[in-house]
Amino acid sequence: MAKPQLLKCAICGKEYKPEENLYTCPDCGLDGTFHVLYDYEKAAKEMTKESLRKNGDFSLWRYKAVLPIEKEESIPHLAVGWTPLYRSKKLAESYGVKEVYVKDDGRNPTGSLKDRASAVGVAKAMDYGRKAIACASTGNAASSLSGFAAVSGLKSIIFVPESAPVAKITQLLVYGAHVVLVKGTYEKAFDLATAAIERWGWYNRNCAINPYLVEGKKTCAIEIAEQLDWNVPDFVFVSVGDGCIISGLYKGFSDLVKLGLTDRVPHIVGVQAEGASPIYKAFREGSSRVKFSPASTVADSISVGAPRNWAKALNAVRQSNGEMMTVKDEEILSAIPELARATGVFGEPAGVTAFAGFRKAAREGKLPQDARIALIVTGNGLKDIEGARKAVGQPIVTEARLESLEQALRERNVI
Numbered sequence: 001m002a003k004p005q006l007l008k009c010a011i012c013g014k015e016y017k018p019e020e021n022l023y024t025c026p027d028c029g030l031d032g033t034f035h036v037l038y039d040y041e042k043a044a045k046e047m048t049k050e051s052l053r054k055n056g057d058f059s060l061w062r063y064k065a066v067l068p069i070e071k072e073e074s075i076p077h078l079a080v081g082w083t084p085l086y087r088s089k090k091l092a093e094s095y096g097v098k099e100v101y102v103k104d105d106g107r108n109p110t111g112s113l114k115d116r117a118s119a120v121g122v123a124k125a126m127d128y129g130r131k132a133i134a135c136a137s138t139g140n141a142a143s144s145l146s147g148f149a150a151v152s153g154l155k156s157i158i159f160v161p162e163s164a165p166v167a168k169i170t171q172l173l174v175y176g177a178h179v180v181l182v183k184g185t186y187e188k189a190f191d192l193a194t195a196a197i198e199r200w201g202w203y204n205r206n207c208a209i210n211p212y213l214v215e216g217k218k219t220c221a222i223e224i225a226e227q228l229d230w231n232v233p234d235f236v237f238v239s240v241g242d243g244c245i246i247s248g249l250y251k252g253f254s255d256l257v258k259l260g261l262t263d264r265v266p267h268i269v270g271v272q273a274e275g276a277s278p279i280y281k282a283f284r285e286g287s288s289r290v291k292f293s294p295a296s297t298v299a300d301s302i303s304v305g306a307p308r309n310w311a312k313a314l315n316a317v318r319q320s321n322g323e324m325m326t327v328k329d330e331e332i333l334s335a336i337p338e339l340a341r342a343t344g345v346f347g348e349p350a351g352v353t354a355f356a357g358f359r360k361a362a363r364e365g366k367l368p369q370d371a372r373i374a375l376i377v378t379g380n381g382l383k384d385i386e387g388a389r390k391a392v393g394q395p396i397v398t399e400a401r402l403e404s405l406e407q408a409l410r411e412r413n414v415i
């Protein structure tokens, strides 16, 4: 448990004392998202390599010395984090780098990395004694929040674009959320949620607004470091929509340096879909602000034209000497079966976008041969079957007779 010491604005740098209803910097408005800072000297005494070796809690709560929760009983009873990190020799060989690791965050309880944020968001709402929590989302943050709210007995009110994949909407309904399908884009859902939260006083789980959610996401970076025995990779690739996950990764790696557990932050490479790439454009132009523009991509989770956490996201890439890149929808779709066949990890379109970016960077000769790479798979492939179906062939259909099967197998060169 750690009481955060300070909230520091990602734009103007002003510091504030944490308060229940202080979400973003009063001077900078919604753009002024906060970094959450702790008493790192104290945390470093609690969270050591030795204490972690003895820690039998294989969930993100093993890092509670740097998580902003104040009451043990606030923690939801749903296992989250400590997802597998697979080493893929095959991908390393195919793409000419030293090591490739695949972090399968689709293995979280509701199937995406967003569970890390929801676990912390719901715990924080419980810390404050709140009864209802709300968010807007492209889908995963929503289904994740509804799962964690359900186990903690909180009412959840969720705003998603009408076009969200049916699997994600079904997940919400199954968990008992009050689901609002908003006609229009994610941006419209976000604005309506923001207004409704203000009107009815629900706890705000919007990741780009509530500073504590990125704290949950940072545990993905901390896990990667621990799973690699504190020898962090050189490059970490991750898909980017609103920019919260990438901000979380940077925060996790930089917290570790402050705690003295690692000696550097990896280069963080953010990958956007070509049709939804405002953060990429701002990075390339060297601008200090992101211009919003309409978004369109097959990867629904990162179909974000007005990214809300742009200030922290740009900071993450710039401070880590990282890179922003884009990939085409075809590259995202073809990455789904390639990653699954090489590693066994089936990601949704936004889940494999990091791999698509890595593949492109490697093919263009942009990665050193001795590079150690981590790829974050942010969401499970079963979340968006329609997306995956576009990237694969048809099954064999046969009469239930061996002769008929034989003919079909021959036609496909299986035998």
Ligand SMILES: Cc1ncc(COP(=O)(O)O)c(C=O)c1O
Pocket (backbone or CB within 6 Å): 112, 113, 114, 138, 139, 140, 141, 239, 240, 241, 242, 243, 244, 245, 246, 301, 302, 348, 350, 351, 378, 379, 380
């Ligand atoms: C599977 C998946 N990948 C990537 C992202 C992008 O994360 P962020 O919006 O924090 O940049 C999301 C967000 O919804 C997601 O669900």
Ligand SMILES: [Zn+2]
Pocket (backbone or CB within 6 Å): 009, 010, 011, 012, 013, 014, 025, 026, 027, 028, 032
């Ligand atoms: Zn500010």
